Amino acid sequence: EPEVTQTPSHQVTQMGQEVILRCVPISNHLYFYWYRQILGQKVEFLVSFYNNEISEKSEIFDDQFSVERPDGSNFTLKIRSTKLEDSAMYFCASSAVTDRSRVLTFGAGSRLTVL
Amino acid sequence: GDSVTQMEGPVTLSEEAFLTINCTYTATGYPSLFWYVQYPGEGLQLLLKATKADDKGSNKGFEATYRKETTSFHLEKGSVQVSDSAVYFCALSDPNYGQNFVFGPGTRLSVLP
Numbered sequence: 001e002p003e004v005t006q007t008p009s010h011q012v013t014q015m016g017q018e019v020i021l022r023c024v025p026i027s028n029h030l031y032f033y034w035y036r037q038i039l040g041q042k043v044e045f046l047v048s049f050y051n052n053e054i055s056e057k058s059e060i061f062d063d064q065f066s067v068e069r070p071d072g073s074n075f076t077l078k079i080r081s082t083k084l085e086d087s088a089m090y091f092c093a094s095s096a097v098t099d100r101s102r103v104l105t106f107g108a109g110s111r112l113t114v115l
Numbered sequence: 116g117d118s119v120t121q122m123e124g125p126v127t128l129s130e131e132a133f134l135t136i137n138c139t140y141t142a143t144g145y146p147s148l149f150w151y152v153q154y155p156g157e158g159l160q161l162l163l164k165a166t167k168a169d170d171k172g173s174n175k176g177f178e179a180t181y182r183k184e185t186t187s188f189h190l191e192k193g194s195v196q197v198s199d200s201a202v203y204f205c206a207l208s209d210p211n212y213g214q215n216f217v218f219g220p221g222t223r224l225s226v227l228p
Contacts, residue, residue: 042220102147
């Protein structure tokens with residue numbers, strides 16, 4: 001069964017450092033997403049991406065965050081200067097369509113720990 | 116805006132017990148409804164979905180019926196197993212009002228042998 005692949009599975013970084021989280025969506029999917037889950041809390045939407053541009057973003061997705069699809073397969077989330085409160089599990093997701101039958105397929109997540 | 120409320124748990128049951136996890140939603144449009152499951156150390160996996168009123172989603176013995184009149188999508192299973200221990204998330208999606216999914220807070224289920 002097709003999978004969404006995320007790397008790294010766990011990254012530890014110092015506050016103020018830049019972090020790039022990588023995702024390989026399912027190959028025939030067109031819509032890509034990043035969500036995050038702070039430990040023990042709810043899953044929160046960050047950003048959606050379609051046709052090489054951001055289609056929607058939440059209030060969490062401020063100027064410190066950016067997304068990119070640098071080639072035909074990868075979809076990355078960059079945090080320019082990490083803060084302690086960025087510590088969370090980050091989930092990438094993709095979907096084939098955006099109508100009522102839309103299902104998001106999630107990756108296993110990248111755990112980010114900011115010290 | 117749209118929102119999802121679910122019983123937060125934790126829920127602890129014995130094997131073969133009946134499970135209900137309540138989920139209610141608030142939406143301005145006509146959303147699709149989902150249950151996702153997160154097993155320990157893993158990502159979110161789709162468990163079941165329903166796209167319109169009175170639809171019943173089912174998978175792996177779990178069921179949920181889209182009730183528009185009560186704005187609910189309660190998850191049920193007649194006989195839980197230890198392997199069902201996980202966190203369950205109710206979610207909605209309304210393409211008419213944006214691309215994102217809105218998730219409930221999750222309910223942790225522990226099934227004891």
